[in-house]
Amino acid sequence: MSFKLDDLQAFLEIHKLGSFTKAAKSLGVSQPALSLKVARLEEYLQAAILIRQSRSLSLTSSGEKLLVHAKQLLQMQEEFLANFDQYQTQLSGVIRIAGFSSIMRSMIIPKLAPFLRDNPKAKIEFSTHEMYELEDILKSNQTDFILTDYITNLSGAQCKQIAEEEYVIIESKKHKNDSNTFLDHGPYDNATHSYLKHIGYKKKYDRAFMGDVYSIIDGVAMGLGKAVMSKHMIEDDKRFNLIAHKKKYIRPVAMTYFEQSYYSPLHLEVEKILLK
Helix, strand or coil, X not given: CCCCHHHXXXXXXXXXXXXXXXXXXXXXXXXXXXXXXXXXXXXXXXXXXXXXXXXXXXXXXXXXXXXXXXXHHHHHHHXXXXXXXXXXXXXXXXXXXXXXXXXXXXXXXXXXXXXXXXXXXXXXXXXXXXXXXXXXHHHCCCCCEEEECCCCCCCCEEEEEEEEEEEEXXXXXXXXXXXXXXXXXXXXXXXXXXXXXXXXXXCCCEEEECCCHHHHHHHHHCCCCEEEEEHHHHCCCCCEEEECCCCCEEXXXXXXXXXXXXXXXXHHHHHHHHHC
């Protein structure tokens, strides 16, 4: 006895959409038929794979293991069948990358854009999040790679440094602002605190929250406050004065993914490009 591939596909769709109703509609089957597919998987494993709550679904520990296996199995089948396409000369598939906003738009997408242009059958889904969310997003299998500004230490995962960022303080050239206000993403953004602590900054300061890195940059340009910012994002922007401290503050940019018995050619190629 073995898993039926359409049962695994149904399980993946339920996890992706977070709802039996939505998954049934997406797959074009009835909810009882979808429930039967899940029941077959659970009977084969002799373990529950989903926890159904009133308004949400979550995976059991067995479900988390099955999710990794199902993704690998279906990916291997897709690539095997692609080998029989005599015109198949490009990589195909989908890779998901989740990261923080200052690195995604300015570094990661430009790095991968030439590859995506040359391989239109390959798809990369980019998403940006707050730093503190990224490890949980990887652990819940919502992404294949995460990009963080620190070296992760997740069990069963590979973490590799792909770059580094130097941070500086920026202020508007046009609008003088005498308040000691620093603009951040939100209350959990620790860039300002970490930088000021690193350089031994003693003055009291206020914080204002802008939502994302590009709103911070615009806010500083409009004179709403100062900001601690990745130097590579603004060093050629004439709207700002850059205040660099003699004691440089540098953070790594790290790529993390879970170890697997099989990595798709697309995964390996994306990893190789990011490590360049």
